[in-house]
């Protein structure tokens with residue numbers, strides 16, 4: 001890039017600098033990783049393919065924020081090449097937070113014995129063996145010299161979503177829930193205990209669990225699965241008491257040990273994300289206060305925000321974008337107010353989303369489940385009251401009885417519900433916290449019929465996020481492991497036989513889709529295309545491999561349905577044709 005272009009950008013930076021000084025809310029204080037002219041200049045120099053690369057780098061030993069800003073300040077309108085070499089001489093490559101360690105991988109975990117199909121068993125074993133590629137131990141230096149890092153220090157073993165060359169090099173909040181589900185199947189009890197200890201420590205330090213363990217994620221959370229995760233560990237421990245020897249704690253003690261941090265986390269949601277409705281009713285909404293571009297997606301956000309003239313509207317758009325990131329569904333036509341999105345608006349979702357105006361059904365169901373768990377554990381009236389109120393909100397504001405589906409509630413819009421399908425509509429199936437007056441099995445069955453009617457159980461390779469092809473990653477034709485898992489397990493845990501049968505059909509499709517991709521590419525993918533069975537696409541970054549939650553979900557399905565799952569005819573066919581091709585090639589070679 002020529003010097004002149006940078007100059008023009010600098011002018012804009014100064015203009016925005018004035019506004020920011022007084023009214024903007026930043027993701028963190030760091031003038032390197034979260035805000036300021038230096039960050040703006042480096043990101044706009046576009047020296048990396050992705051904005052996230054720079055904010056994950058480490059400041060070189062012997063330097064600090066002050067020195068870097070002073071030295072950079074001396075450069076007069078630096079060219080792109082000058083910025084590139086400045087970054088190279090002042091920062092270390094990404095990944096400098098971790099040291100080598102041996103992941104405690106269990107040999108021959110029990111779940112493998114229960115899998116009847118040899119191909120599925122082999123797949124399960126291969127997925128189980130991926131954990132060491134995702135396990136990480138954080139260097140002590142990250143805590144001791146934390147000003148050099150964007151990483152938040154962690155004392156315990158962690159698991160990241162992507163392998164060593166991937167973009168997700170930190171612990172993610174809601175991803176960890178499915179990491180835990182899979183690690184339990186893999187009998188990695190010590191690792192599960194350590195992941196939960198990281199959460200406990202994050203709550204103690206921040207009052208809540210950030211989106212991920214980077215400073216630029218510390219003003220937003222993610223779907224709050226902490227209490228559910230602790231409770232799942234407890235349940236799994238009861239069914240597999242050998243876990244107690246590994247963690248040196250009884251199953252009951254697990255609950256007691258994590259309880260104060262579970263309560264503190266719920267309090268944070270109550271204090272920071274509660275929305276009052278009429279008649280004393282209330283619910284929860286995602287609501288990140290950030291008014292500037294996300295450091296890790298700086299250029300993407302800047303592009304959208306720069307189109308907005310009015311400064312308050314621009315700040316609100318930034319809040320809506322970061323709130324969508326808090327939801328875990330970044331991005332999706334789900335966050336565009338009801339009645340607005342149509343095919344002509346493809347590619348424009350981030351300019352249209354208004355995440356702060358909606359009570360998402362999945363978020364409210366997750367928080368309700370925390371209230372249920374905490375009420376059972378503590379017998380406190382406050383959790384009983386929270387449970388009853390939230391159950392009422394979900395039932396009366398979000399349940400569409402005519403169509404047997406839950407719906408997000410757009411409290412701040414004229415049209416309160418979208419008539420489009422989103423897989424989040426069916427998350428209540430997973431928790432089954434229906435009011436006592438509801439017959440749970442009939443409700444489950446009616447919801448399954450509703451999905452059938454909407455055609456979303458008919459795709460060959462999974463259940464899509466939505467039916468709108470918006471070019472965003474949390475929309476059609478993509479299916480994401482967390483959503484697929486909650487729906488299928490919700491059906492599997494139903495008292496209705498039809499639901500349980502459907503769960504097996506859907507689980508078999510999903511495991512086969514993942515297995516086929518694994519056989520073809522040697523990788524597990526973060527999301528899948530439900531029409532083609534290929535890795536999912538769309539959004540801000542290229543599809544990632546590794547992949548923590550995909551592995552967790554496949555392992556959980558193999559644990560739950562291992563006796564029944566068979567390799568699908570299509571993958572057997574493709575394997576046979578692959579074997580034939582290989583044999584022919586070998587024959588040709590030897591001849």
Ligand SMILES: OC[C@H]1O[C@H](O[C@H]2O[C@H](CO)[C@@H](O)[C@H](O)[C@H]2O)[C@H](O)[C@@H](O)[C@@H]1O
Pocket residue numbers: 052161168172174175211212294296297325326327328329330331540
């Ligand atoms: O950099 C863009 C966004 O990346 C993350 O979101 C996506 O990956 C996460 C890790 O697997 C996952 O939790 C999330 O649901 C995905 O959409 C990150 O969480 C976002 O905050 C970030 O802006």
